[in-house]
Ligand code: SF4
């Protein structure tokens with residue numbers, strides 16, 4: 001798939017592509033530098049090639065085959081969080097997220113790494129994310145590992161440090177797996193309460209379903225309280241966001257097709273997503289599948305129906321009665337909500353409707369916490385720097401809890417607060433809303 005753009009000097013007139021992946025928009029950059037101050041990696045390192053403008057220059061040079069994908073080029077591109085903060089401030093409308101995802105896919109094609117790395121990627125991107133039943137089995141195994149005390153033994157004995165590759169980092173970031181009841185699938189239909197507002201289909205996700213099943217249940221309850229009949233399409237699984245983010249382009253396409261197939265089996269006014277990375281990715285299905293004649297039109301239609309949970313709920317005042325939640329919270333904007341979907345005010349408008357809740361603003365609330373898909377595993381040093389920056393801002397607010405809307409951010413910030421021995425809790429926005437509706 002080659003895309004037409006203006007002014008590429010070395011290829012056929014007006015065409016520029018990175019081995020079939022779209023880099024449409026790369027020439028829109030006018031090098032103004034307005035994005036530099038918003039880029040977390042540039043803020044930390046101060047080097048042009050770790051800024052959006054520098055990376056765009058690298059991607060353009062790669063696409064025009066003027067430079068090779070050397071170790072140095074790869075490291076500057078790999079260090080990008082794909083947080084898309086640069087997109088938000090760019091006056092020229094450079095679609096940076098698409099460019100970096102194309103570049104990361106190209107890096108995986110050219111530099112797939114050692115057999116162990118490839119096996120590890122296949123286990124995660126191919127086997128676990130692609131097969132919900134295998135993921136559920138793995139979750140049950142991990143729950144046993146944690147609940148039996150084996151995890152404690154592995155950590156306290158130091159065995160974890162002799163595991164190969166990035167396994168020690170993965171082990172350290174393993175979230176606590178909830179009991180089986182919380183990992184159970186949602187029922188296929190939940191009835192609306194009160195006057196009917198809409199019929200909505202909910203994405204239950206892959207990692208979300210096994211780690212944060214409670215958030216999915218809260219989502220269904222809060223939607224029902226707000227007059228929505230909730231349907232949960234069978235056969236849904238991973239939307240492919242993690243694959244796309246990690247350069248696994250072919251499987252990302254496959255998972256997008258499967259998601260569309262699953263959701264087309266139900267009739268709904270909107271598809272509701274409570275995880276930011278998934279929502280931003282599903283809204284881009286039209287672009288992702290533009291070259292697939294069997295899916296292009298369906299993908300565009302599907303993408304137009306996707307709504308972030310906060311975006312949807314904030315469309316009308318919350319229905320009462322709402323009980324007081326007398327705590328002070330601050331709000332961390334997940335990158336793929338605030339930058340990927342341009343949703344900034346809606347979560348705050350929802351929080352403002354909870355009686356008794358005090359909300360204090362967070363400095364750099366829309367800066368990445370370092371989670372960024374699997375970035376905290378692949379780039380642990382930069383991820384840790386950004387996490388410390390985030391946690392110090394959270395602690396400075398004096399809030400008792402930080403609210404956000406993405407599983408990756410929740411796990412990352414929880415780990416950062418725990419490292420600071422802080423008692424500040426991390427809550428999903430929907431947990432707080434659910435609590436205002438009386439959930440324990
Ligand atoms: S703000 Fe946009 S146009 Fe300006 S340098 Fe950054 S990406 Fe290029």
Ligand code: SF4
Nearest residue numbers: 039080081083084086
């Ligand atoms: S996506 Fe984020 S880390 Fe990457 S260049 Fe843009 S602002 Fe910087």
